Amino acid sequence: MEQLGQAQQNDNYAKNILNNIKNYKHYTVKSDILMGRSNPPVPYVPQGDLRRTILHIYHDTAANGAHFGRNTTLHKIKQRYFWPSMYKGINNCIKSCILCAQFNPRRQKPPGTLKPI
Structure with a gap:
């Protein structure tokens, strides 16, 4: 504190x-x-290192479940901390997480093959 x-x-x-x-x-x-x-x-x-540290602790560390999605991470942080636009900041953090991007399955239908006209 x-x-x-x-x-x-x-x-x-x-x-x-x-x-x-x-x-x-x-x-x-x-x-x-x-x-x-x-x-x-x-x-x-406040914005800055402390906020980034909290995001890291609640999203990246194994003690907190490591790499849960946006909603779970938001819920965990909201129980202990507050800042304006939390949803947006946490969403941006998780979208930019390389490990999450690599290991989360694509929810989009893969593109089909091209057909000649």
Whole structure:
């Protein structure tokens, strides 16, 4: 949590919300940490290394099931963290995962052979 608090203090988006918290209904503050208003509240993760680390831990490591799809990864992260456009960010991360692309079966019908006119 210390690292998260430090990252929030260095993030302009988080600083803006903290300074005007009454104007943001989707956020709350707990122990000087900006939290997404949910039940239970979960900490806001600013853009940068910390967010990438969380994506790596929840998508790439064997301890968390390694290379689950978008929905499972999103569900696991949403239980503990929050940031705007989570769905989009997690979707982009998984789409760019080389191992997922190599080992997931194609769901598209393979192209047929060309026929002369």
